[in-house]
Amino acid sequence: MQEEKAALSMHALAAHRASLAGVEFPLGYPTEADACALRDELLFQRATQVYLWALPAVNLYAMKEASERAFGSGYTVFPVWKQRLDAKTIIPTPNSDVIYAIGYIDVGRDGPMVIDVPPKQQGILNDFWQRPIEGPTVDGKTYAGDVGFVGPDRGMGGKFLVLPPGYQGEVPDGYHVYRSRTNNVLVFWRAFFADPANLAPACDLIEQTRIHPLGQSAQPMRFPNASGVPLDMTYPIDGRFFDMLARFVNSETLGTADPDWRGMMAAIGIVKGQPFDPDARTREILDAAARTAFRMSRAMMYEGIEKRPGGLIYPDRHYVTPTRNFVTDWEWMDKAGHFLDLDSRSAAYSIIYATSPAMGSAVPGQGARFLTTFKDANGAFFDGSRSYRLHLPPDVPAANFWSATLYDTQTASGLDNGQPLPSIGSRDEPIASADGSYALYFGPVAPAGKERNWRRTVPGRGFFLMLRLYGPTQAFFSTTWKPADLERMD
Structure with a gap:
């Protein structure tokens, strides 16, 4: 049965392609109906490619928005899965054998951010295209993204400074300096434990973290317990993906995408600084494109x-x-x-x-x-x-x-x-x-x-x-x- 369905699907797809490829242009011009069909197909194709290209960013942006809905927003909020991460938290391929803490900062909105990292920690600083953030060079080794045991502090802890894209201001001494290429930054700690029956020491270490803007005193941090909280942090697999992408684009600098990909997004209605408000017909096509692209990615x-x-x-x-x-x-x-x-x-x-x-x-x-x-x-x-x-x-x-x-x-x-x-x-x-x-x-x-x-x-x-x-x-x-x-x- 599955093979028969696949064969029918392939036949229908081939017929659809053949119909578009065989469109006749009387006197070299398309009919209104054929031009509409070709425009719809172009919108569909561009939307599938935008979906696949933007997956790294929307993947993280979905996590950020879900976390903020559940626990609140801001750099002082750092959720910790204090009893490990179980199936109640829906998030891509989590590791339930370490303690997770996941926070988000916006260096475009809040400016350079200081992260006081406790000792005996292991963490990651990624921009929202999931690239390790460029870090310092220490003793001939250049660090990117890594914090703690495998970072420039070598597990001793220290002060890390995350700078916004293109930052040209003064950089004070005494910090491990990281330069982000996006406004949004993922702060992701993983704490190890020796005894599954005693997780408190690992959690206590994480809760020594402090995050605050450069030049300001640290405010009280909140470390909500995310374990057991029903929480879907996955990205949309339908047309809502493009609404989320539009919100991400508006939270970032223009340079988060090059002109070619800005053009691809503009072709489906996503332009920084402009509302994303497609009509019903466009939404129907974008929804089909997102559902198709999601399946493409999994295939x-x-x-x-x-x-x-x-x-x-x-x-x-x-x-x-x-x-x-x-x-x-x-x-x-x-x-x-x-x-x-x-x-x-x-x-x-x-x-x-x-x-x-x-x-x-x-x-x-x-x-x-x-x-x-x-x-x-x-x-x-x-x-x-x-x-x-x-x-x-x-x-x-x-x-x-x-x-x-x-x-x-x-x-x-x-x-x-x-x-x-x-x-x-x-x-x-x-x-x-x-x-x-x-x-x-x-x-x-x-x-x-x-x-x-x-x-x-x-x-x-x-x-x-x-x-x-x-x-x-x-x-x-x-x-x-x-x-x-x-x-x-x-």
Whole structure:
């Protein structure tokens, strides 16, 4: 049935294209009806491309607006997921095995911002195109975006100063200076804990953070507890996407997009400083374009990424990395630097957010690797009605910890499976086999006696899995250790 529907869809699409390509121009001029059809098609095509291009920015802007609705706005508001991030928070591929704190500052509105970073912290400063913000050079090393253990303060804490785009004013001494290319800035802390039963020390560290404009005294901060709060932080998958994009554009400098992309946005009605108020017919076309572009982005990730050069981590496994080159890809240029790799960029930001150069460190024992898989050993997409087994060979190459997390294919958020958390990892102390390997189980029902090593899937829903290695060791880089593909058990 699915194959028949696909064939009919392809036939209808081919017929639509043929009808447009075959439009006749009597005396070289189109008829009014044909000109209208071609204009509608042009609007549709430009809107799909704007959607795919703008995904990184609207992805973060959606998070910002959702957070502000739930917890309030302003630089003094810094929500913390104090009991870890469960499936109640719908956000792209969250990590439920660290403590999250996510805030937003606007250096265009509020001017240069000081961030007092506590010691023993790890964080990220991204602009709203999800690029690490250009930082200082210390002892010959230039930092971008990273804060804390992997930043210029090296985990000692310190004062960070984030400057607006094109800032030409005086820069005082005593700060780690970061220059943003957008007004909006993501402030994203991740705190690690040793004992899942005692999260207070990690939360207490985060709550030492202070954020305030340069030259002003720090005001009292608010650290609302976001754990367990029903909150949808995902970007729209319909025409509302363009309304959100228009709000983002109006919050930014003109230079947040180059003239070509400003022209593309203008073609669908989005111009900085002007209201975005499309008529009903235009809205109908934009809605169809957004719904189509969303599906394009997911097809790029779920089906297309392993077909692209460098997409597969191992040639004989179905594991991919959501980013094409984890270490150097935050500008998303092809390897020769000739062009922006739009497909890889759109695919990635359809399911992830935030970029940290240090996380992609190739030094054994540092950074992290995210091994993501959408398919079982037979190449079939995961089905929540089925049961699967994952074999992890002995000595999992993670100096800090490892975890396996289930995600919903529709939202890319943690799978809402009725369990406290959608992940299982080394700190959960799963039962190891005699040789030190691990067998993990994913399915609607736990295999008898395997409950401790099991996470529930949801019948009727797809899922995907991300295996995180924090502090990947040499065995990962040399590929002497490889996880098995998930195997169907039924």
